[in-house]
Amino acid sequence: MFEVWDIPINATIFYTWIVMALLTVASLLITRNLRPDVPPNRWRTMLEVIVQGIQSQIEEVAPGPSRHLLYYVGTLFLFVAMSNLLLVVPGFEPPTASLSTTTALALSVLIAVPLFGITSQGLGGYLKTYLQPSFIMLPFNIISEFSRGISLAIRLYGNIMSGAVIAAILLSVAPFFFPVVMDVLGLLTGVIQAYIFAILATVYISSATAPPKPSQPEKEIP
Amino acid sequence: MSIDWITVAAQIANFLVLVWLLKRFLYRPILDGIDAREAKITNRMQEAVLAKEKAQAAEQLHLDQVRALNAKQADMADAVQQEAETQRDALLADARNRLEQEQAAWVAHQDEESRKYAVKLQRAGGGALLSLTRKALTDLADETLEGRIAQHLAKGIAPMVADLRIAAGKSNSAVITSRDVLPPSAKDDLMSSLQTVFPDVSVQFETDVDQPPGLVLRIGGAQLDWTVDGYIDSLGDLMDEQLAAGVDLKVVPK
Numbered sequence: 001m002f003e004v005w006d007i008p009i010n011a012t013i014f015y016t017w018i019v020m021a022l023l024t025v026a027s028l029l030i031t032r033n034l035r036p037d038v039p040p041n042r043w044r045t046m047l048e049v050i051v052q053g054i055q056s057q058i059e060e061v062a063p064g065p066s067r068h069l070l071y072y073v074g075t076l077f078l079f080v081a082m083s084n085l086l087l088v089v090p091g092f093e094p095p096t097a098s099l100s101t102t103t104a105l106a107l108s109v110l111i112a113v114p115l116f117g118i119t120s121q122g123l124g125g126y127l128k129t130y131l132q133p134s135f136i137m138l139p140f141n142i143i144s145e146f147s148r149g150i151s152l153a154i155r156l157y158g159n160i161m162s163g164a165v166i167a168a169i170l171l172s173v174a175p176f177f178f179p180v181v182m183d184v185l186g187l188l189t190g191v192i193q194a195y196i197f198a199i200l201a202t203v204y205i206s207s208a209t210a211p212p213k214p215s216q217p218e219k220e221i222p
Numbered sequence: 223m224s225i226d227w228i229t230v231a232a233q234i235a236n237f238l239v240l241v242w243l244l245k246r247f248l249y250r251p252i253l254d255g256i257d258a259r260e261a262k263i264t265n266r267m268q269e270a271v272l273a274k275e276k277a278q279a280a281e282q283l284h285l286d287q288v289r290a291l292n293a294k295q296a297d298m299a300d301a302v303q304q305e306a307e308t309q310r311d312a313l314l315a316d317a318r319n320r321l322e323q324e325q326a327a328w329v330a331h332q333d334e335e336s337r338k339y340a341v342k343l344q345r346a347g348g349g350a351l352l353s354l355t356r357k358a359l360t361d362l363a364d365e366t367l368e369g370r371i372a373q374h375l376a377k378g379i380a381p382m383v384a385d386l387r388i389a390a391g392k393s394n395s396a397v398i399t400s401r402d403v404l405p406p407s408a409k410d411d412l413m414s415s416l417q418t419v420f421p422d423v424s425v426q427f428e429t430d431v432d433q434p435p436g437l438v439l440r441i442g443g444a445q446l447d448w449t450v451d452g453y454i455d456s457l458g459d460l461m462d463e464q465l466a467a468g469v470d471l472k473v474v475p476k
Binding site: 016017070095100 | 224225226227229230231233234236237238239240241243244245246248249252253255256259294328
């Protein structure tokens with residue numbers, strides 16, 4: 001698309017920067033005047049609802065407070081959702097429609113799972129999970145781990161790319177009606193895909209982390 | 223559908239930068255704000271609980287103070303009532319004593335007045351009786367009371383001569399006093415009677431308005447009262463006897 005210091009910048013990276021800038025500037029503008037003595041406005045309330053909604057969804061899958069998981073999974077959801085929602089902007093190409101982006105996100109999840117697991121259980125504890133329930137399952141567990149990332153990447157790419165392809169086909173068949181309907185449908189599926197991607201990432205990460213200690217001992221069954 | 227690994231690496235880097243940016247400008251401020259607000263709400267609720275407890279303690283203190291004041295008021299009312307009863311009893315006793323004293327004084331005064339009235343009545347009665355006697359003697363017998371007394375004394379001296387001589391000693395003067403001036407005939411009779419018995423004694427006649435009707439004879443240390451005083455004194459006894467006998471003193475109109 002263009003070059004910066006002799007580095008070629010393609011559309012995927014450029015639109016990714018736009019999404020990043022939108023998210024960062026919006027967050028910065030809304031939270032810049034956040035003080036205890038200033039009452040919350042509607043924008044701040046909106047952000048609180050979004051953040052707390054993400055937090056509650058994470059806690060339903062992975063009980064126990066973990067801000068690092070919120071930072072990671074929340075950013076994943078917001079980035080994918082914002083990229084998919086900007087599909088309705090004329091001329092905008094969502095970065096999630098690029099297999100390189102979805103592969104990058106899948107690889108980041110693939111890397112995040114052992115990192116969160118090691119942080120939670122330690123290196124030994126995490127590696128032991130590959131031998132569960134038996135050492136015979138080691139190759140299958142490794143294959144499962146990689147297949148997760150691949151399925152995540154292909155699922156997201158397929159959904160977003162298919163939407164774009166279908167819209168392009170319908171645009172050639174019925175230029176004025178179907179694209180609008182497909183764009184509206186694309187908004188819905190984009191948010192759903194973002195939700196599914198974030199939830200699956202949370203499930204994978206939480207499966208690698210240690211289960212939270214029960215706050216109360218379980219009663220013995222007589 | 224191809225994977226550009228340079229783009230993949232750049233997207234991974236972009237994603238990590240975005241995680242840091244959102245952590246810096248979104249999650250941390252929002253979550254810290256929520257935590258601060260929750261802490262503020264918790265503090266306010268704790269303050270409200272403390273204020274409520276403080277208010278309840280103040281209410282309890284107020285109720286205790288009101289209760290204590292009521293009790294103190296009741297005690298003071300009892301003390302005041304008791305003091306008032308004591309003062310009332312003292313005042314009543316004082317008034318009763320004064321009343322008894324006044325009653326006693328009044329009774330004494332009444333007795334004194336009664337006595338004075340009785341004496342006055344007795345004297346008035348005696349005076350009236352004496353006046354009636356004088357008037358009756360003058361009107362009916364052409365005699366005066368002193369004259370008849372003098373004549374009777376002249377006749378009555380003879381039986382008492384012995385006693386008079388012993389009492390008179392060697393005195394050679396006799397004094398006869400009367401309230402009114404005696405008639406000359408009465409003086410003569412008395413003079414002759416006394417000189418018959420006491421020939422060496424000179425007789426003088428004197429008057430004394432304070433003396434009761436009658437004659438008083440003094441010879442030396444002897445004194446012979448020949449007056450109506452005793453009769454007038456017995457008038458009171460006679461009147462008491464008549465009253466005791468149930469004589470109706472009502473004045474019957476004519």
